[in-house]
Amino acid sequence: MNAPTSRLVLRAALLTLVAIAATFALDPFRNYQLATAAGCFAAVAGLTVLVGLTGQLSLGHAVLMAAGGYGYAIASTAAAEALPGSDALPFLAGLGGAVAVSGVLGLLLGLAAARLRGPYLAGLTLAMVIALPSAANVIPALAGDQGRGAPFFPVPEALSSLIAVEQWHAWLAIAVAAVAVTPLAAMRRGRAGLRMRAVLGDETAARLAAVDPAKVKTGAFTVSSLAAGLGGAVLAVATQSVSPGAYGLGFSLLLVVAAVVGGLGSIGGAAAGSAIIVVLPWLVDSAASALPADLGQRLNGNLAVLLFGAVVIAVTAARPGGIAGLPRRLPRPPFTRNTRTPETEPNQNTER
Amino acid sequence: MDRLVFLLSTGLARGAVLALFALSLVIVWRAARVINFAQAAMAIVAVYVAFALTAASGSYWLGLAGALAAGAVLGALVERGPLKLVPRDTPLPGMIVAIGLVMVLQSGLAIAFGPDHRPVRAPFSQRPFLLGDIPVLSAYALFVLLLAGGVMAVLALLFGRTSLGLQLRAAAFAPETSRLLGVRVPRMVTAGWMLSVATAALAALLLVPTELGLNPHAADLLFVNAFAVAVVGGLDSPLGALIAGLAVGVLVSLVTGYVSAAAAPLAVLGLLTAVLLVRPGGLFAAKEARSA
Numbered sequence: 213m214n215a216p217t218s219r220l221v222l223r224a225a226l227l228t229l230v231a232i233a234a235t236f237a238l239d240p241f242r243n244y245q246l247a248t249a250a251g252c253f254a255a256v257a258g259l260t261v262l263v264g265l266t267g268q269l270s271l272g273h274a275v276l277m278a279a280g281g282y283g284y285a286i287a288s289t290a291a292a293e294a295l296p297g298s299d300a301l302p303f304l305a306g307l308g309g310a311v312a313v314s315g316v317l318g319l320l321l322g323l324a325a326a327r328l329r330g331p332y333l334a335g336l337t338l339a340m341v342i343a344l345p346s347a348a349n350v351i352p353a354l355a356g357d358q359g360r361g362a363p364f365f366p367v368p369e370a371l372s373s374l375i376a377v378e379q380w381h382a383w384l385a386i387a388v389a390a391v392a393v394t395p396l397a398a399m400r401r402g403r404a405g406l407r408m409r410a411v412l413g414d415e416t417a418a419r420l421a422a423v424d425p426a427k428v429k430t431g432a433f434t435v436s437s438l439a440a441g442l443g444g445a446v447l448a449v450a451t452q453s454v455s456p457g458a459y460g461l462g463f464s465l466l467l468v469v470a471a472v473v474g475g476l477g478s479i480g481g482a483a484a485g486s487a488i489i490v491v492l493p494w495l496v497d498s499a500a501s502a503l504p505a506d507l508g509q510r511l512n513g514n515l516a517v518l519l520f521g522a523v524v525i526a527v528t529a530a531r532p533g534g535i536a537g538l539p540r541r542l543p544r545p546p547f548t549r550n551t552r553t554p555e556t557e558p559n560q561n562t563e564r
Numbered sequence: 565m566d567r568l569v570f571l572l573s574t575g576l577a578r579g580a581v582l583a584l585f586a587l588s589l590v591i592v593w594r595a596a597r598v599i600n601f602a603q604a605a606m607a608i609v610a611v612y613v614a615f616a617l618t619a620a621s622g623s624y625w626l627g628l629a630g631a632l633a634a635g636a637v638l639g640a641l642v643e644r645g646p647l648k649l650v651p652r653d654t655p656l657p658g659m660i661v662a663i664g665l666v667m668v669l670q671s672g673l674a675i676a677f678g679p680d681h682r683p684v685r686a687p688f689s690q691r692p693f694l695l696g697d698i699p700v701l702s703a704y705a706l707f708v709l710l711l712a713g714g715v716m717a718v719l720a721l722l723f724g725r726t727s728l729g730l731q732l733r734a735a736a737f738a739p740e741t742s743r744l745l746g747v748r749v750p751r752m753v754t755a756g757w758m759l760s761v762a763t764a765a766l767a768a769l770l771l772v773p774t775e776l777g778l779n780p781h782a783a784d785l786l787f788v789n790a791f792a793v794a795v796v797g798g799l800d801s802p803l804g805a806l807i808a809g810l811a812v813g814v815l816v817s818l819v820t821g822y823v824s825a826a827a828a829p830l831a832v833l834g835l836l837t838a839v840l841l842v843r844p845g846g847l848f849a850a851k852e853a854r855s856a
Binding site: 263267269271323324327328329331332334335336338339340342343345346347349350461465468469472510511514515517518520521522523524525528529530532 | 646669675
């Protein structure tokens with residue numbers, strides 16, 4: 213492990229500890245929201261690296277999350293039946309299942325992505341989102357519209373006097389998100405990230421420099437869907453269920469919103485974006501429920517989407533860097549650049 | 565056998581709608597080299613306009629004219645509005661703006677009209693004719709086939725035989741040269757958008773009476789299927805859109821009839837994946853003249 217990577221891992225560990233400490237300041241519902249946001253963060257981080265660094269737009273990351281969720285539910289249920297009495301083993305088996313299912317699906321899509329340019333891949337992934345409820349009805353293992361249950365992971369004995377179950381699930385969510393996102397961050401900074409930017413910048417030039425665009429695109433898509441799958445596993449832990457309705461087109465577009473608003477290509481931006489897509493709809497809907505019943509019912513769920521749509525257009529038009537691009541407008545301390553790999557613009561929107 | 569004939573004939577009507585919507589995607593692709601991911605949402609806005617006009621006046625035909633006009637206006641507004649704000653040298657910003665538009669339009673409709681599915685009456689009976697003992701097309705399906713065929717013929721004449729069509733094609737294929745020759749390229753691009761969204765609005769309007777009812781997401785599946793059709797047919801090829809549209813319509817109809825309704829989107833997804841992997845340019849595409 214070279215010096216920048218170990219520094220990055222150290223920073224990730226510190227951030228994880230800070231996030232876990234923060235759960236003590238939150239009530240159970242907020243902790244549940246935090247767990248949801250952590251799950252979304254893993255998926256959005258994968259998406260933002262994919263879109264920002266390779267320029268491939270996936271509208272189907274909700275399906276990859278669902279794949280992870282189903283993988284988690286199936287593997288952990290099987291493990292819980294095989295080994296009754298243990299709580300941690302089904303959890304770990306579930307994570308393994310999530311990685312396996314989302315990884316295979318991601319690899320297949322990645323092979324397709326390597327051959328497709330922008331709009332084709334977006335259309336293919338969109339078709340996948342629309343076909344998810346059908347797949348759930350046709351494939352028996354996915355258990356139709358009601359979806360599958362995932363085993364409940366109770367608070368361990370040693371902690372049970374200290375924390376509530378929501379807080380425990382928030383811890384798990386934070387830990388899994390950290391495991392999913394840290395490799396992405398390392399990859400983004402390292403050689404792999406450089407190769408992705410090279411392919412985005414000019415495929416022919418990249419090929420001349422012995423970078424194989426097909427391999428890079430396939431790899432990027434696979435890694436991205438692994439992160440999304442772990443995010444889906446987090447949601448399966450927090451809600452104890454996976455159903456196609458939870459991973460519809462609306463949710464898939466919200467993930468894109470989070471990546472765009474946070475700033476395409478930025479991991480910190482992905483964190484901010486996922487917090488926004490979890491908290492803002494809840495805020496808007498609680499405000500709307502204060503309105504008269506009819507109007508409130510119409511606004512419920514829709515006003516937040518309307519706002520998100522408008523914000524996405526505004527961000528793309530006016531501030532393509534998103535939230536992550538805001539601090540960059542300030543002058544940078546002179547010596548921070550030297551420790552990084554030479555950073556070409558991570559975001560093709562800003563190339564003007 | 566009866567069943568096969570019935571499924572084939574309903575598949576043709578379904579395919580005509582698909583082909584029309586796919587044609588709208590082909591038009592905007594040829595005019596501006598973009599895939600408009602907001603096409604379904606924009607078309608549904610126009611259908612709501614038609615719904616309101618028909619409810620107010622009692623005339624289906626006024627509603628139909630209103631949908632075409634609303635589609636054209638919406639196409640121009642979007643092309644001249646939000647899409648002008650982002651750089652066009654790469655497809656990504658335009659796609660993201662289109663996704664934002666989808667969210668704004670669909671949630672706006674849900675706020676304005678409520679989330680209910682509104683039943684829409686067809687102008688003709690949907691009861692199938694009997695040919696001997698075999699149920700075949702309904703009057704409405706026949707109307708859909710004739711209208712879709714007529715519109716496609718008019719579009720073919722427009723693009724192939726008129727000066728406006730020539731300018732539209734020239735502006736799409738060689739913008740710089742066309743500008744030198746006096747073609748107002750931006751105006752032609754806008755015209756392409758207007759034609760495209762009006763066509764999509766017509767397709768969505770024809771579809772809605774055969775579905776569960778009018779709601780903001782009524783055309784989502786139509787868009788996905790039409791995208792598959794456009795890709796299978798080759799995004800540059802109107803004839804490909806027609807043939808692939810009829811074929812996919814029949815395929816969806818057969819899968820729905822013999823397997824289950826749930827399997828139809830999977831069949832389309834499978835077809836789309838297979839074509840994209842084997843021939844990304846589409847089955848009917850001419851050889852690539854430019855790589856935009």
